[in-house]
Amino acid sequence: MERILEQIPRFFSGPNMTLLLEAAGLTLAMTLTGCLIGFGLAFVLVYLRQTPGMWALPLRWICITYVEVFRRIPFIVVIYLVLFFIQAVTPDASLFTIAVIAICLYAVAYTADIIRGGIESVPITQVEAAQSMNLSRLQTNIRIILPQAWPVIAPPAIAFAVSFIKDTALVSQVGVFELTFRGKELNNQGYSGLLVFGTIALCYFLLSFPLSILGQYLEKRLATPRGERRSRKIRHP
Amino acid sequence: MNYGFQFGVVWDNIPELLEGAWLTLQLGCFAFAGGSLIGLLFATIKTYGAWPLRFLVDCYVIFITNTPALIQIYFLYFGLPEVGIRWSNEACLLIGLTMNAGAYLTLILRAGFLSVRVTEIEASQTLGMSLIQQVRYIILPHIAKSIYPALANFFIVVLVMGTSVGALIGVDELTGQAINLSTVNYRWLEYFTVVAGMYVVLTFIASIGLALLGRWAFRVKARIF
Numbered sequence: 001m002e003r004i005l006e007q008i009p010r011f012f013s014g015p016n017m018t019l020l021l022e023a024a025g026l027t028l029a030m031t032l033t034g035c036l037i038g039f040g041l042a043f044v045l046v047y048l049r050q051t052p053g054m055w056a057l058p059l060r061w062i063c064i065t066y067v068e069v070f071r072r073i074p075f076i077v078v079i080y081l082v083l084f085f086i087q088a089v090t091p092d093a094s095l096f097t098i099a100v101i102a103i104c105l106y107a108v109a110y111t112a113d114i115i116r117g118g119i120e121s122v123p124i125t126q127v128e129a130a131q132s133m134n135l136s137r138l139q140t141n142i143r144i145i146l147p148q149a150w151p152v153i154a155p156p157a158i159a160f161a162v163s164f165i166k167d168t169a170l171v172s173q174v175g176v177f178e179l180t181f182r183g184k185e186l187n188n189q190g191y192s193g194l195l196v197f198g199t200i201a202l203c204y205f206l207l208s209f210p211l212s213i214l215g216q217y218l219e220k221r222l223a224t225p226r227g228e229r230r231s232r233k234i235r236h237p
Numbered sequence: 238m239n240y241g242f243q244f245g246v247v248w249d250n251i252p253e254l255l256e257g258a259w260l261t262l263q264l265g266c267f268a269f270a271g272g273s274l275i276g277l278l279f280a281t282i283k284t285y286g287a288w289p290l291r292f293l294v295d296c297y298v299i300f301i302t303n304t305p306a307l308i309q310i311y312f313l314y315f316g317l318p319e320v321g322i323r324w325s326n327e328a329c330l331l332i333g334l335t336m337n338a339g340a341y342l343t344l345i346l347r348a349g350f351l352s353v354r355v356t357e358i359e360a361s362q363t364l365g366m367s368l369i370q371q372v373r374y375i376i377l378p379h380i381a382k383s384i385y386p387a388l389a390n391f392f393i394v395v396l397v398m399g400t401s402v403g404a405l406i407g408v409d410e411l412t413g414q415a416i417n418l419s420t421v422n423y424r425w426l427e428y429f430t431v432v433a434g435m436y437v438v439l440t441f442i443a444s445i446g447l448a449l450l451g452r453w454a455f456r457v458k459a460r461i462f
Contacts, residue, residue, distance in 0.1 A: 077429055
């Protein structure tokens with residue numbers, strides 16, 4: 001215990017703190033880039049998955065299989081697969097790129113279901129009306145469905161991105177200089193594990209908590225009155 | 238890309254990987270069971286407890302759900318030996334995962350508690366049931382049905398995302414075995430492809446088992462995928 005107390009002033013010195021601040025920035029940048037690209041690709045995936053017609057059956061199957069398979073593989077296995085695959089193709093890809101690709105692959109699978117749920121929440125009469133006005137499938141999606149679907153899509157998508165900040169801790173394993181990696185490094189330098197990992201946990205908390213509050217606020221703002229009435233609460237005795 | 242895939246070495250080591258898969262399944266089940274107990278206790282406290290207790294539970298849930306499971310486990314694994322508590326790798330992983338799952342399950346079960354209708358609670362109060370009896374006979378059967386899909390989904394998350402963290406603190410579960418074996422002969426891509434396939438099969442078995450359990454015990458029509 002005395003050892004920890006004695007280390008505190010040395011641990012919270014300037015260089016260490018800038019190191020952690022940079023690492024936190026990298027964590028955030030990685031998550032944000034990966035999730036944004038993943039979100040865009042998920043839209044494409046859902047669009048392909050809903051292609052009508054017999055000839056597109058294999059396409060639909062591929063999309064469904066992709067989502068189902070990636071939801072069932074641990075993130076760390078995806079990271080290792082991407083790392084060794086990318087390095088076999090182009091040996092000089094940066095680790096940050098590899099991390100972003102892994103996050104992106106994972107985010108596609110998870111957000112595709114969120115987007116599909118949002119799109120399916122739009123009443124079918126809207127789509128039929130659009131078809132009767134001779135809008136193409138792409139036009140129907142962009143002009144009719146998405147404007148109505150995004151209040152349903154946005155809150156869980158933001159919640160997913162926020163929760164993914166925590167999952168990116170696993171990326172430390174391939175050597176991206178993010179929070180967990182720096183934590184292990186500081187621990188190896190001889191700082192107490194309780195102190196180091198307590199601080200790192202606090203850093204993640206400070207990144208994730210305000211964003212999750214923002215997500216909840218958005219959810220309340222965007223919720224339809226119909227959704228609010230849904231459940232009656234237990235009265236507290 | 239000039240990389241020759243050689244799956245031969247992997248097939249030779251399938252028994253080791255299967256051992257890892259068995260450990261993964263065990264760890265997942267124990268962590269989920271322990272987490273459910275914590276979740277049930279805390280969700281009951283959050284619904285009925287006095288405010289200091291509710292506040293403590295809130296703090297626990299908010300802190301655990303906003304920090305990575307990996308850091309929590311590192312905290313137990315690297316931090317606790319300094320104050321004289323030494324647990325084995327498996328114990329660290331299991332305790333960390335149970336605490337982590339407990340926080341998320343508190344949220345899920347709490348949502349279930351809120352979905353029980355007031356009239357049913359009132360009816361049970363009229364019959365003179367105690368709080369424990371209410372939870373046991375009225376609320377639990379109810380929420381078992383309404384939150385079953387969320388629970389089944391979360392079990393898969395614990396089984397896959399949760400236990401794989403153990404590989405980083407030296408637990409020989411499926412991912413850990415893959416790392417151990419592939420450091421011997423550098424066939425990373427092959428090992429991890431096979432392991433990914435094994436995870437998919439494992440979770441499908443778990444999903445089917447859960448769907449059957451749900452149908453048998455709670456009459457839920459669960460979807461497998």
